[in-house]
Amino acid sequence: MDFKQIQELIRLVNKSNIGEISIEEKGFKVVIKQKQEHVTQVVAPAAPVYAAAPAAVAAPAATATTVAEKPKAAEAAPSNTITIKSPMIGTFYRRPSPDKPIFAEVGDEITPGKVVCIIEAMKLFNEIESEVKGRIVKILVEDASPVEYDQPLFLVEPM
Numbered sequence: 001m002d003f004k005q006i007q008e009l010i011r012l013v014n015k016s017n018i019g020e021i022s023i024e025e026k027g028f029k030v031v032i033k034q035k036q037e038h039v040t041q042v043v044a045p046a047a048p049v050y051a052a053a054p055a056a057v058a059a060p061a062a063t064a065t066t067v068a069e070k071p072k073a074a075e076a077a078p079s080n081t082i083t084i085k086s087p088m089i090g091t092f093y094r095r096p097s098p099d100k101p102i103f104a105e106v107g108d109e110i111t112p113g114k115v116v117c118i119i120e121a122m123k124l125f126n127e128i129e130s131e132v133k134g135r136i137v138k139i140l141v142e143d144a145s146p147v148e149y150d151q152p153l154f155l156v157e158p159m
Contacts, residue, residue, distance in 0.1 A: 006030060017123065082132050084154040086147045090121035094143045108136050109159070116154060119147065134158040 013021055013032050020033045086092070094102045094117055104116045110130040117128045134156040141153050 006032075081137055081155040081157050082134065083152045084116060084128070084130060084132070084156060086119060086149060086151045086153055087128065088119055088121050088126065089149050090119040090126070090147060092141045092143065092145055092147045092153065093118040093120065093125075094139070096125075104136055104139075104154070106136050106139060110134060110136060110156065128153070130156070132156055132158060 009021065009023070009030070010032055012018075013034060018034070020031065022029070022031045024030075094104070096103075096118060103118075104110060104114075110116060111133050112129070112131055114130045115127045116130050116136075119126050119128055136154055137157050138155040139153070140155065141147055141151070147153065
């Protein structure tokens with residue numbers, strides 16, 4: 001492999017979404033990696049979580065009864081339910097693609113190993129599987145919304 005071929009590979013990697021490429025031939029090895037600033041662009045979508053939270057809190061504050069009822073429901077739910085939490089930061093999706101059915105609905109029975117949602121992180125789609133057997137009581141996150149690490153996603157009534 002000559003210098004011009006290496007330069008062409010660098011140009012191709014820079015134009016694509018490839019993070020790293022490694023080529024070995026006859027005792028010769030070339031590793032080309034994307035700059036780190038590319039990764040920081042992927043992390044940027046997590047920022048709206050902080051901006052969206054005050055808006056979500058402001059909406060229920062419009063009526064006093066809504067604010068009073070929600071804490072009671074939140075207090076009652078943990079006593080007999082298990083929470084499925086996000087194992088990572090990313091974007092929560094309830095279905096594998098827009099034309100496919102939803103993984104899990106309220107009232108669905110789930111078993112350990114059943115996929116309940118997908119979390120996209122750094123352009124990778126990670127299937128989140130249930131670790132408990134039970135029935136989904138509540139879905140706590142809107143489809144296609146950002147989630148934080150350890151954020152509650154589902155409330156499950158154990159069986």
